[in-house]
Amino acid sequence: xxxxxxxxxxxxxxxxxxxxxxxxxxxxxxxxxxxxxxxxxxxxxxxxxxxxxxxxxxxxxxxxxxxxxxxxxxxxxxxxxxxxxxxxxxxxxxxxxxxxxxxxxxxxxxxxxxxxxxxxxxxxxxxxxxxxxxxxxxxxxxxxxxxxxxxxxxxxxxxxxxxxxxxxxxxxxxxxxxxxxxxxxxxxxxxxxxxxxxxxxxxxxxxxxxxxxxxxxxxxxxxxxxxxxxxxxxxxxxxxxxxxxxxxxxxxxxxxxxxxxxxxxxxxxxxxxxxxxxxxxxxxxxxxxxxxxxxxxxxxxxxxxxxxxxxxxxxxxxxxxxxxxxxxxxxxxxxxxxxxxxxxxxxxxxxxxxxxxxxxxxxxxxxxxxxxxxxxxxxxxxxxxxxxxxxxxxxxxxxxxxxxxxxxx
Numbered sequence: 001x002x003x004x005x006x007x008x009x010x011x012x013x014x015x016x017x018x019x020x021x022x023x024x025x026x027x028x029x030x031x032x033x034x035x036x037x038x039x040x041x042x043x044x045x046x047x048x049x050x051x052x053x054x055x056x057x058x059x060x061x062x063x064x065x066x067x068x069x070x071x072x073x074x075x076x077x078x079x080x081x082x083x084x085x086x087x088x089x090x091x092x093x094x095x096x097x098x099x100x101x102x103x104x105x106x107x108x109x110x111x112x113x114x115x116x117x118x119x120x121x122x123x124x125x126x127x128x129x130x131x132x133x134x135x136x137x138x139x140x141x142x143x144x145x146x147x148x149x150x151x152x153x154x155x156x157x158x159x160x161x162x163x164x165x166x167x168x169x170x171x172x173x174x175x176x177x178x179x180x181x182x183x184x185x186x187x188x189x190x191x192x193x194x195x196x197x198x199x200x201x202x203x204x205x206x207x208x209x210x211x212x213x214x215x216x217x218x219x220x221x222x223x224x225x226x227x228x229x230x231x232x233x234x235x236x237x238x239x240x241x242x243x244x245x246x247x248x249x250x251x252x253x254x255x256x257x258x259x260x261x262x263x264x265x266x267x268x269x270x271x272x273x274x275x276x277x278x279x280x281x282x283x284x285x286x287x288x289x290x291x292x293x294x295x296x297x298x299x300x301x302x303x304x305x306x307x308x309x310x311x312x313x314x315x316x317x318x319x320x321x322x323x324x325x326x327x328x329x330x331x332x333x334x335x336x337x338x339x340x341x342x343x344x345x346x347x348x349x350x351x352x353x354x355x356x357x358x359x360x361x362x363x364x365x366x367x368x369x370x371x372x373x374x375x376x377x378x379x380x381x382x383x384x385x386x387x388x389x390x391x392x393x394x395x396x397x398x399x400x401x402x403x404x405x406x407x408x409x
Contacts, residue, residue: 003125026237038379043239045233048140048302049186053193054224056128060136061092063216081139095124103217115341118205118213119267119282125201126264129194141182148170164198196249199256202263257319258299262288262360266342269363278364280371289314290344290357304329306376329358335374336361337384344367344384 052059064084072075083089086278100198102117198221203211227245231238250257265288268274284303289296293314302316305326312329333348333355343365347358365372 014059040235041338043235044231044385045140045186046189046242047135047227047235049190049225049229050130050193050245051227052131052136054197054220054245055192056132056194057092057124058096058221058224059131060128061089061096064089065093081134081136099124100217103214109236114213115205119270122205122263123271124269125198126386130200132193133187133190137186138183141186153178184231192253193246193249194254195260196258198263199259202259202266204262205266254297254319254327258297259303259409261301261320262299265362269342274362274364275366275368278368280365280375282375284315285372286343286361286362287377293329293358295326304359304376309376314374334358334376334378336369336378336381338369338381339366339384342366346377346384348383 009092048059048063050397052063060083063101065079068086069079071080077084097122102121103116104113163270186304195221200216204216206314207213207216223245227238230241283305287302287304289298289300289302291298296314296316300318301320302314303314305315307313307328310331312331313326314329315324315326315361317324330347335345335346335355337344337346337357342363343361344357345359345361346355348354349356361369361372373379375379
């Protein structure tokens with residue numbers, strides 16, 4: 001049954017995924033002479049939501065600037081939504097430019113130098129995504145619903161009194177009813193695409209090389225530009241591309257969600273300097289998987305427990321809310337690796353005959369690696385990643401501190 005769950009959930013999104021076909025086959029209505037049909041308005045809405053989800057700050061700022069420039073009279077400018085205020089979209093575009101400059105300069109900086117700025121960008125992406133999901137997307141849906149109802153001739157439904165005259169006694173705007181259906185569905189679609197896009201931000205955060213960061217950022221910006229360009233050329237083509245992006249984001253949602261949780265914990269531990277007040281528990285400490293363990297995907301968040309027979313057990317909840325599961329963690333050749341930004345637990349891979357990452361430790365564990373090793377009866381610690389490279393460089397240059405001679409008692 002679980003194999004068909006993704007397909008069932010995807011079928012629930014068919015009303016939105018069928019927008020291109022609806023837009024292409026919509027019959028002209030009373031406002032067809034203005035180029036407005038319900039299908040085209042839905043296609044434009046889908047493209048707008050997808051573009052904002054790919055890059056919330058850039059998407060919202062660019063849309064606000066476009067609406068402000070498009071408004072020709074002071075009355076039209078006064079009726080624009082809050083994100084079309086020049087004070088907002090100018091600051092937003094300046095922030096986007098600062099991020100682009102950071103990425104451009106980061107390609108020439110040594111590894112790790114721009115990580116604090118990457119963490120700031122990750123926080124910004126989360127904050128702008130929450131604002132877009134909670135305020136911008138519902139306002140766009142509300143405006144789109146009203147336009148859709150007007151273009152379909154259902155913006156005002158008259159109620160007539162029965163009798164000889166059949167006089168109209170009331171008229172109702174039913175756009176709110178469309179909002180009830182459209183807002184939850186649109187927010188869910190926005191969340192699916194945003195989580196996939198935010199995973200790229202987390203990959204930039206985790207990447208040690210500026211060139212890789214620039215390539216990832218350029219690819220995401222190019223995708224946003226492609227969605228925008230196709231929407232201007234033909235709304236149906238733009239909506240079709242948006243549907244392809246939504247479907248792809250849906251099928252990588254699990255991977256994106258785990259990466260988003262990892263990035264959130266990473267940023268929180270780093271900015272709150274969690275390691276200075278962190279106290280290791282005797283059992284049940286939070287970790288991430290660093291490789292696939294008995295079918296459990298990489299970066300699954302859970303707690304590491306010690307079994308009664310001396311083994312290690314990882315307990316976790318899929319999607320953070322589903323019933324708890326547990327898997328055994330191999331103990332062969334375990335060693336705790338000390339890193340600069342985060343540490344990890346290495347295990348011996350018998351097939352490759354080398355040590356590989358088994359568990360990932362959040363930044364709060366920095367400086368607590370020795371205690372973690374003793375708590376879980378792991379043989380010892382070693383330097384990994386950039387810390388290992390730095391230790392090798394100091395030793396090669398002769399700056400390695402000499403070990404103190406043992407004291408005989």
